[in-house]
Amino acid sequence: xxxxxxxxxxxxxxxxxxxxxxxxxxxxxxxxxxxxxxxxxxxxxxxxxxxxxxxxxxxxxxxxxxxxxxxxxxxxxxxxxxxxxxxxxxxxxxxxxxxxxxxxxxxxxxxxxxxxxxxxxxxxxxxxxxxxxxxxxxxxxxxxxxxxxxxxxxxxxxxxxxxxxxxxxxxxxxxxxxxxxxxxxxxxxxxxxxxxxxxxxxxxxxxxxxxxxxxxxxxxxxxxxxxxxxxxxxxxxxxxxxxxxxxxx
Ligand code: NAP
Numbered sequence: 001x002x003x004x005x006x007x008x009x010x011x012x013x014x015x016x017x018x019x020x021x022x023x024x025x026x027x028x029x030x031x032x033x034x035x036x037x038x039x040x041x042x043x044x045x046x047x048x049x050x051x052x053x054x055x056x057x058x059x060x061x062x063x064x065x066x067x068x069x070x071x072x073x074x075x076x077x078x079x080x081x082x083x084x085x086x087x088x089x090x091x092x093x094x095x096x097x098x099x100x101x102x103x104x105x106x107x108x109x110x111x112x113x114x115x116x117x118x119x120x121x122x123x124x125x126x127x128x129x130x131x132x133x134x135x136x137x138x139x140x141x142x143x144x145x146x147x148x149x150x151x152x153x154x155x156x157x158x159x160x161x162x163x164x165x166x167x168x169x170x171x172x173x174x175x176x177x178x179x180x181x182x183x184x185x186x187x188x189x190x191x192x193x194x195x196x197x198x199x200x201x202x203x204x205x206x207x208x209x210x211x212x213x214x215x216x217x218x219x220x221x222x223x224x225x226x227x228x229x230x231x232x233x234x235x236x237x238x239x240x241x242x243x244x245x246x247x248x249x
Contacts, residue, residue, distance in 0.1 A: 003053065005079040006231060007031035007072070009062050009120060010089030012040035014193030015142065015227075018220035019086060020044045022228050024053030031075035031082070033058045033089065054079060062089045062116030063108075072123040081135060084231040085124040087117040087165075088142040092199030095154040106157050113161035114168075117141055121172055121183075129179035136180025140230045141169050142223075143187045145246045155199075162187075166242065173240030182239040184230040189246030191218040213248025 006023050010016040012034035020030045021044070030048045032055055034041040045055035056078040060071040075082060090113045093105050121139055128137035146159035147166050166185060173183035190212060196204035205217035226243045229235055 002080075003027050003029045004083035005029045005031060005075070005081065006084040006086060007033065007058075007075050007082050007124075008086040008088055009033045009071075009116070010035075011044055012037040014195060015188065015191060015220045015223045016086070016088040017044045019088070019224035019227050020055075021047045021051060022221065022224050023231070024048040024051035024055070026228060026232070027053075028084070029054040029079045031056055031058050031071075031079060033060055033062070033071055035059070035061050035089070062120060063111040065119045068116070068119040068123055071120075072127060076127070082124065082127055082137065083135075084138045084140065085120055086140050086142065086227060086231065087120050088227075089116055090142065090144075090162075090195070092155055092158050092195055092201070094200035097153060098156050101157055109155075109157045109161050110164075113158065114164045117165055118168060121168065125172070125176060125179070125181060128181050129176060131179060134180070137182075138231045138235070139172065139181060139183045140227050141165050141183070141185040142227065143169070143185045143242070145187045145189045145244060145249070147187060148244075169242070170240050177239055182230075182235065184235070184238055184240070185242050186223060186226045186230065187242055187244045187246070188223040189218060189244070189249065191220055191223055193220050211249070212246070216247065218245060218247055 006028045011032040048055035060067040128134040144162040147162040151159040169185040192205045
């Protein structure tokens with residue numbers, strides 16, 4: 001049987017990288033999108049191939065709609081039709097109050113976390129929907145528990161960018177329920193990945209562990225398992241739904 005293709009945005013690191021390996025082990029070929037960490041993406045590609053999957057490296061900034069179009073056409077040219085899109089690429093920014101945030105910061109957060117996911121969803125729907133001759137598929141958006149908690153004093157802009165992803169998940173799911181496309185989201189809690197250091201808060205996952213009922217940060221693989229299930233045919237009746245993977249909060 002031919003292996004289906006999963007396109008993962010932001011697969012050079014953290015949750016996306018863990019998902020690429022788990023999905024390859026489960027029988028998927030992987031489109032590995034990254035923006036700047038080519039070495040990280042190459043390491044992930046090697047692990048995917050060791051797990052028996054095909055891998056293609058796809059450099060693109062999801063905040064740029066033209067690059068997103070190229071991302072999809074390059075992925076399809078290399079691996080065939082895309083069965084699952086994982087909207088995972090995302091960033092945080094240094095902790096501060098909302099009124100202190102610069103316009104540039106706000107625009108960047110929303111361009112990557114929110115608009116980037118919408119651009120990718122547009123391309124995925126045009127490719128997968130029955131009305132355009134597509135074979136259907138699944139979209140899984142990586143939101144955050146921040147969408148429910150608001151992240152006061154830390155990054156309420158990030159929380160808002162993820163709350164928008166939750167609304168998008170619902171709208172896209174209902175729009176495409178008869179188009180053969182399931183759309184769901186995972187809301188991770190604090191997970192031990194490089195995102196915290198990159199956003200100016202190194203050690204955040206360790207520092208905040210006492211806030212979490214399980215008293216530990218999640219591992220990227222623990223988030224990836226939920227994403228993989230939602231993307232797979234095992235979740236065939238799930239659409240417009242959310243899985244919180246948070247250690248309890
Ligand atoms: P990470 O380790 O920092 O990985 C982020 C990935 O996104 C990297 O592969 C990065 O690629 C990519 N990326 C960033 N901006 C991009 C852009 N403009 N275009 C394309 N790719 C881009 O972070 P992570 O923790 O795994 O985060 C993955 C997702 O989980 C994010 O959406 C994040 O908001 C969400 N999340 C994380 C946590 C947590 O505690 N870790 C909690 C809740 C939600 P390059 O490095 O190649 O640029």
